[in-house]
Amino acid sequence: MPDENILKGVFKxxxxxxxxxxxxxxxxxxxxxxxxGGAAFKGQIRKAAEGCREHVEKFSxxxxxxxxxxNALAAESVxxxxxxxxxxxxxxxxxxxxxxxxxVRVFExxxxxxxxxxxxxxxxxxxxxxxxxxxxPPEFPRRSYTQLADPQKKVFEAAAQVAGRGLLRIxxxxxxxxxxxxxxxxxxxxxxxxxxxxxxxxxxEVAKGASLDEIGKRLQxxxx
Numbered sequence: 001m002p003d004e005n006i007l008k009g010v011f012k013x014x015x016x017x018x019x020x021x022x023x024x025x026x027x028x029x030x031x032x033x034x035x036x037g038g039a040a041f042k043g044q045i046r047k048a049a050e051g052c053r054e055h056v057e058k059f060s061x062x063x064x065x066x067x068x069x070x071n072a073l074a075a076e077s078v079x080x081x082x083x084x085x086x087x088x089x090x091x092x093x094x095x096x097x098x099x100x101x102x103x104v105r106v107f108e109x110x111x112x113x114x115x116x117x118x119x120x121x122x123x124x125x126x127x128x129x130x131x132x133x134x135x136x137p138p139e140f141p142r143r144s145y146t147q148l149a150d151p152q153k154k155v156f157e158a159a160a161q162v163a164g165r166g167l168l169r170i171x172x173x174x175x176x177x178x179x180x181x182x183x184x185x186x187x188x189x190x191x192x193x194x195x196x197x198x199x200x201x202x203x204x205e206v207a208k209g210a211s212l213d214e215i216g217k218r219l220q221x222x223x224x
Contacts, residue, residue, distance in 0.1 A: 011051035018048045020055040027056035029064040036066065036095055036105075037074030042084075049088040056089065063092045065103070072097035073144050075105035076136075076171055085109040100145045100153070102160045106168045113168065113183070114190030121181070121196050129221055133183045134194035136173055143172040151203040156180060158215050159197055159222060166224030168192055172199060185224045195222055 002024035011018040015033035029052045034044035049064055056062045068075065075095035085093060086109050094103040116132030124130060148156060152172075159182050160170055166184040173179060178200030186193045202215055 007055055010055055011048055013047060013051065016044055016048055018052055020052055022055070022059065025059055026061040026063070027059035029056060031064060031066050034066045035068055035071045035074070036078050037071040041078065042080065045093065046088055049090055053089050061092075062090050063094060064088075064090050065094045065096050067096050067098045069098045072099070072104050073142050076142070076169065078105060080107045082109045082111060097145050100157065102145070102157070102170065103167060104170050111188065111191060113192030116194055121194055122175070124196070127218065127221065128196040129193060131186065131193055132190045133169065133192045134181050136171060136181055140173040140175050143174070143178065148172065149203065151207040152178065152199055154206050154212060155197070155199050155202045155215060158212055159219055162216055162219040163222040163224070166222075177201065178203070182222055184222055
């Protein structure tokens with residue numbers, strides 16, 4: 001396996017601090033201090049990408065990971081086009097919740113996934129699965145990782161682990177019970193699939209002793 005080269009603190013600007021991890025054909029900018037949810041976020045991402053450009057531009061895969069400590073829920077509303085990513089010299093942008101180390105939102109320098117109405121996904125049977133990236137109505141209360149009980153966190157983590165590098169977005173919300181909408185990469189079009197996980201009921205099973213291996217088996221359709 002290729003060696004990993006870590007360039008610590010190669011970019012600093014006020015509260016913004018970025019390091020670069022180079023490995024094989026990939027380079028990843030790890031950025032702290034840029035919190036989603038404000039008008040300044042996109043400008044901070046662009047500034048960090050430009051400040052680290054010389055350390056990533058020769059790699060085929062160039063990701064910027066914004067590590068959020070406080071505003072992971074705001075990642076859902078971040079808007080970024082493929083042209084904006086390309087102009088920053090990036091192939092992808094991810095927003096990672098520092099509280100669990102899970103990327104809760106990923107953007108790629110490719111055509112965006114087709115939006116999927118939540119009602120269509122909700123109306124499906126079994127473990128709902130529909131093509132596209134689900135648009136969850138704003139009136140449904142969201143839950144961040146830190147707001148989940150321990151059994152709920154375990155199911156959330158299991159879903160993210162099964163999705164792996166295919167994960168594009170993961171959102172917990174209340175709709176007649178706690179649910180988790182997970183979107184993973186798929187072949188274009190529509191470039192994504194969304195799966196609705198009954199996080200609340202499954203967490204109750206875990207609390208009563210259900211095996212996480214069994215939960216993982218139920219989530220196999222999240223694999224890409």
